Amino acid sequence: MKDIQSSADHRGIEIQKVGINDVYMPFMIKTKEGGFESVTSRIRFTVSLPKEFKGTHMSRFVSILNKWSGQPIAEPEMEKMLDEALYRLNATSAELAIGFKYFVNKVAPVSGEHSVLDLDCAFVGKKSKGENFIFELGVDVPFTSLCPCSKEISDYGAHNQRSLARINVRFRDGYDCIYIEDLAELVENEASCPIFPLLKREDEKFVTEKAYNNPKFVEDELRDLVLAMRKIEGLEWFSLECENFESIHNHNAYANHEEYIE
């Protein structure tokens, strides 16, 4: 049966990325506590395609992923999948991005009630032939923000809302990536108040007053996070996006920032 994909191409164009998108697969993610959490992942897996070939082999991407279906994956496993893609697809560069919902444990601030909070996370791995493996972690952390202007000018009350910080980090060679749990905590420390799925009345009083005592603009959240990120040892690059789903508008306050650390 003819292999059309392997036939010669004469257009002279090397394709930067080609592969599969929106594939879903289950994986296991190592938790900070040392166990594993099952996640449902949405995947994009691509390679570069040399100008000599008409097409890549799409089924091989699925075949590579399949071996890890339902298995624990972290940085080393991401690199193995990329190495196999480079080899089996004759590519000079490969990229694998997986997104998944991950649950972290939360303890209500007064009652001590336990619950689990969902965070949208991403692992992105990149590998080029003869170069080091690059790994990026992305975590979206919801939190409460309370408006300093509204508090200042109003006789009572202050508008507040659900907000989201989207963080991506990349570490220098020789440094391990941070845990999802730690990145989430780092965001929550800079928020007007963290978010909890389960709050009893005494907790609700606590978070209401804490947010009121700790007003922050989207600019404050972003800047305080930048300062916190700069203190992380071994961090090479990060990007931040903060968004407040304003309670008084039908649109959002938004800020973003990206930084390479010397």
Add this chain to the structure above:
Amino acid sequence: MKDIQSSADHRGIEIQKVGINDVYMPFMIKTKEGGFESVTSRIRFTVSLPKEFKGTHMSRFVSILNKWSGQPIAEPEMEKMLDEALYRLNATSAELAIGFKYFVNKVAPVSGEHSVLDLDCAFVGKKSKGENFIFELGVDVPFTSLCPCSKEISDYGAHNQRSLARINVRFRDGYDCIYIEDLAELVENEASCPIFPLLKREDEKFVTEKAYNNPKFVEDELRDLVLAMRKIEGLEWFSLECENFESIHNHNAYANHEEYIE
């Protein structure tokens, strides 16, 4: 060229609804002020299919819609499209649902600044042979809600958030449907505070304090809306859905209710 769709079917199944979905088309919607607003509509258009025929004719739905592309549509035009579908597709019932973003004018409460607020709206028309035309209007109205429990138990502040009311209404024969603008105002009257795209500082003080003075659970919003709906003359049926995008949780408080008015 053979018309496969018209060939006989022997499975004996009348299909309740068959047609096209996720078609987009521009229309004009009459505003309360008497002008017209251009909208981008997402459309589902279906008919029943008699058990004798293998298939309906999908291109005729598009052809019927095309005549109205870019034109003003309201109840009478929806009925004309349904009548044409009943006739051209040999159907006993037809349904046309269009969803669109519609902009209403808002005036900031203190500064008087003007701005436009986007509302997700829907027109749904239904017609069966020999029966009256049925028309339903749907409007999603964003507003601010402030939690009575949080206010009561906290020494200062109260959590508040963006909320959404989704309302659908149907009037009795002989009564005209309400305007989108009026339905939006009706929701805003029952909210802790309406939402405005443009607020100056004096307005922000006003809405912050107004919401604080007017705390409402999702249950309060729903009940107060039910009472308000019951007063609308000629209303035959309504459904309500209220959702608060809680600032202290990553999930929402939710309530719904449906009522036929005697």
Add this chain to the structure above:
Amino acid sequence: MKDIQSSADHRGIEIQKVGINDVYMPFMIKTKEGGFESVTSRIRFTVSLPKEFKGTHMSRFVSILNKWSGQPIAEPEMEKMLDEALYRLNATSAELAIGFKYFVNKVAPVSGEHSVLDLDCAFVGKKSKGENFIFELGVDVPFTSLCPCSKEISDYGAHNQRSLARINVRFRDGYDCIYIEDLAELVENEASCPIFPLLKREDEKFVTEKAYNNPKFVEDELRDLVLAMRKIEGLEWFSLECENFESIHNHNAYANHEEYIE
């Protein structure tokens, strides 16, 4: 600390459904093979609220769900959660809907290669005081459809596309619900061709030719599924929605049908 929610309400309106929406939590789902699969669930959990009370207690919904977080859930566990909600929230009816991606094993038709296919599924449970527990299963199954008209009128080729069947089923008392795997297979048997994540060239030839030999309109898919559903023993009710994401249009062909079986 005052319990505002429990205070008396004088508006005289019993709320049909009130609770929490868009909560995420991990659960385990029993597979047909006898094991368990971890899933990430999106949840709506509501109760009715008697007209005497101002509000329900939102934290109790989370508290009830929490006990089952990460645990196996099926019909009996759904009923237990509803019973607890009825009791702890003083309600006369309760409803719990959870949606999740579930992976089923697929074997390529010629090469025999294994892979996993993601299906969007739902468990919906309803309970009213003194009445039987109602359980509904929903499964969305992707498949390939090939157009009979296009095949008939063209000298070669025929347009085909990805399609989706959305099925919901409810069984009579005394009958167990069908497995997700079986419902998926039932859809695939009526499709132009099933979908497989991993196909080698010999498989691709097989599925291309199989679809071409088995052309079906969206009406054919729906009717053949109706016939198949009617043969399921103990089935009390089903709803079907078929949608073809037409390769020759930017909109979809769509059909739906609902049936109570005598």
Add this chain to the structure above:
Amino acid sequence: MKDIQSSADHRGIEIQKVGINDVYMPFMIKTKEGGFESVTSRIRFTVSLPKEFKGTHMSRFVSILNKWSGQPIAEPEMEKMLDEALYRLNATSAELAIGFKYFVNKVAPVSGEHSVLDLDCAFVGKKSKGENFIFELGVDVPFTSLCPCSKEISDYGAHNQRSLARINVRFRDGYDCIYIEDLAELVENEASCPIFPLLKREDEKFVTEKAYNNPKFVEDELRDLVLAMRKIEGLEWFSLECENFESIHNHNAYANHEEYIE
């Protein structure tokens, strides 16, 4: 009333982008035929924030946009809005991105029937103090792709599907940007077959056979588009993304490419 936003900030961090997101507003877009089309736009509008200031003034973004609400906008108007933002918000750089659905006229290839096709489009404008205005146009164009491998190895038929090309372009100073209509046509010329909302039977035969005669991998679509883009006079940069919503899989074939033209 105190202006908290203008108060001094001592963290020493200039924020790269801060502003409003997910604002909706109606605008008019000039068509190639010389008229105007009303669109519903989703907007992100940001500026840089000097390290000296605590916050930007969110209401001014809305105020700037408001003046253009319902008005025709193109490159010059985008630049005016950015200039006003630079001035009123004391910023050194500003960015305005608006996305909207735009309808283009399509004529069925045999019957000559007219219909309108919806395309997702974007205008992105960027301006830094003392630098030239940068304008980017983005257009997403749906089309039909037919698989060369499936055609080659199968005795009859070939799988085909709806596909999408996402194109962004930027022209050199002194060159006008291309029309949306022309960019759409450029994509359609390289597709297995264009997409039409309204097709009669004779048209359906035509598009079925045309696609079968013109098989293309996602790699072919991308490469042929790259070649076509390179011929556009004055083009400085483009990015391309092609995605096939495979009829035989539940995932997509995907390719992307970005190029600065010397």
